[in-house]
Amino acid sequence: MIRQTMCMVSLAVFDPLGELRGVVAELLTLVIQIVAVLLALAIATGFLEAQVSYVVGAPSLLSALWVKIGAVIICLVIALTAVSISNTLVGILF
């Protein structure tokens, strides 16, 4: 117990921003989950929109749906690789 506490204290001393890193990691996880949910919602609303367009006689909106889904997938990929992108930029700039 004492050893564990000492390890934690030494970690806190050597890595004063460790808590901040943990908070940011949790925040990023939440953001990624939200982006995943938004992907599902975008697919559902996109198909609904395309269906409405078909019903009212303007079927060209279905082609816009594929672009929309592609853009949402790109956003998800960027959200998933946010840490890698950030680390790369930090490595390049500093």
Add this chain to the structure above:
Amino acid sequence: MVQAIRIRIERWADDPIVRARFIGLLGALLLILTNQSIALAGDPPPSGGMSEAIASLAKMLIDGIIALSAILLAIGVATNFITGMVETMVGRPGGLSTTWMRIAGIVLCFVGAIFTITIANTIIDTLKSYKSTGGISLP
């Protein structure tokens, strides 16, 4: 003795500040006595946290969208067949073939809406391997 206490109480009752404090104390006591309940010091009820809440909210929204899509499917089939019938009646039977294409599109969109969760899960599972696992670098 009683007379002295009575005089003191009358003096307190004449003072508006003391009177307000006394009424406030009585109100607080009343609230404390009426809101008595057992303190639950055990573990909180099991819950999935924020991610579960977000997922269930999204599922609820998608269920609503699927219901709307089913309604639109019925409306679309009916209106398009009416359109095709009118076009055939007025002497332009080519409109009926347009009706089939439109209905095919409506059914395609309905199938897409039904399989939304499956499609989203497939995309997410495919892209999950790209998730960054390393720590965050700070300058």
